[in-house]
């Protein structure tokens with residue numbers, strides 16, 4: 193296993209090199225769980241020209257995005273810039289006024305709700321900022337983790353509990369607390385439980401909307417480390433929305449900077465942060481440094 | 483009382499209910515909305531079952547009504563009286579003689595036949611309602627056959643009690659497609675629903691829903707491979723007829739803790755007692 197030190201300030205090596213990577217096939221990676229070969233060359237998710245208006249507000253304005261297998265992409269931008277809206281449109285929760293979203297060649301906007309829900313509970317995951325939106329608060333931790341397994345046909349109670357114990361351990365929750373309800377957990381634990389509940393079906397693509405949003409700074413750091421380790425081990429593709437430039441630097445291979453519904457800049461994380469081209473990105477980066 | 487149409491409801495109401503029943507039969511286990519009418523009985527007295535019975539009843543039918551397995555509770559007696567008065571049909575306490583059996587809480591012990599209809603009075607038709615209060619969401623779950631949540635409930639039962647503690651209204655899958663509440667019958671009765679030769683109709687008056695299980699349809703109780711469904715009964719023999727395989731009620735015999743177990747299905751029990759006496 194490639195155990196990584198949780199202290200390295202650099203993100204896991206990006207699977208893709210070069211600017212404007214959307215047009216270049218990413219280089220093959222030797223890294224484990226990363227899906228080398230052909231799979232790495234085909235984007236998992238592709239969106240083109242996404243536009244969505246709420247009255248006079250353009251929440252999305254001609255947004256293009258590609259996410260490759262095993263790649264972490266961060267979306268940063270000020271409040272109201274359209275980050276959550278983009279996640280919701282990409283995951284099929286919301287319809288854009290125009291544009292296309294395709295997942296492994298399937299038209300996400302055109303698929304039946306049944307097909308979309310099947311994706312949502314198997315190959316995709318969604319981690320919400322507020323754990324209450326992603327957990328069943330009246331159901332035990334084990335039941336929360338087991339739900340996706342049961343929804344996809346698992347019918348062996350003992351195996352479901354073994355899986356629940358395994359995933360609790362992976363997110364650093366004592367598995368003896370499996371039968372407790374999430375209300376008894378701290379905010380950070382609830383968020384880790386939400387992640388365990390999502391990862392139990394080994395999704396290919398996870399959408400995260402400000403997963404560290406409501407947490408104390410020290411708890412945020414621990415959660416980011418955990419997410420980073422899981423993503424590397426499992427070869428997950430992640431699209432993560434964050435206000436936090438440092439979090440983007442830690443986790444993401446690539447990042448998109450949004451403002452007023454427009455992607456004003458995108459590229460490899462280090463390039464965007466170290467050599468921002470767009471004035472808005474420059475402002476964003478300098479305000480963090482200040 | 484006079485001036486009623488046959489079986490109280492007017493013909494257009496009965497046609498509307500029959501259309502709902504036909505749709506329910508065509509989609510086994512699926513809840514079909516219907517325009518439930520005010521009945522001269524309060525909700526909780528089986529107004530859904532009564533409307534279904536009224537819609538399928540003909541002058542030649544023989545009606546049996548049971549409540550908790552018994553033919554002579556107030557509820558059963560008044561529903562029988564209602565149909566005798568409004569439809570003039572014959573009534574019976576014999577499961578064998580009945581063509582239509584309206585029931586609350588039990589399925590008769592004697593196996594039913596193709597020429598019989600079992601009408602259930604249903605208080606709460608939605609099996610997911612207690613887990614997911616949003617009606618639009620439960621509807622979507624049925625449409626997508628997205629029933630993981632029901633297994634979560636059973637999982638929680640085992641995690642808390644060591645076994646599935648649900649003993650009434652135990653959820654079933656009908657025809658491998660729709661999740662259905664069998665109404666508050668004991669889980670012990672669930673296996674009787676599977677491949678039953680009789681048509682089973684379910685009426686919920688307050689919730690305005692009708693659903694059905696056509697003859698010879700698969701009805702399976704939800705469970706886990708390593709915690710299989712078990713029809714539970716009190717581990718005793720009936721004090722009156724000696725039966726060891728019927729569902730028993732516990733009856734207190736005095737106020738110092740004396741108690742006996744007797745068949746909940748009074749018709750079945752008295753038949754067995756008669757056979758025993760004849761043999762002696």
Ligand SMILES: Nc1ncnc2c1ncn2[C@@H]1O[C@H](COP(=O)(O)OP(=O)(O)OP(=O)(O)O)[C@@H](O)[C@H]1O
Pocket residue numbers: 246249250251269270271272273274275276277278
């Ligand atoms: N359902 C809606 N109806 C009307 N306007 C909406 C709706 N959802 C979002 N908006 C508007 O669209 C714009 C983008 O919102 P969005 O929630 O995507 O921003 P965000 O980048 O996620 O912000 P934050 O960082 O505060 O979460 C905002 O101006 C918001 O007010």
Ligand SMILES: [Mg+2]
Pocket residue numbers: 275276277401
């Ligand atoms: Mg947001």
Ligand SMILES: [Zn+2]
Pocket residue numbers: 720721722723724725744745750751752754
């Ligand atoms: Zn008996």
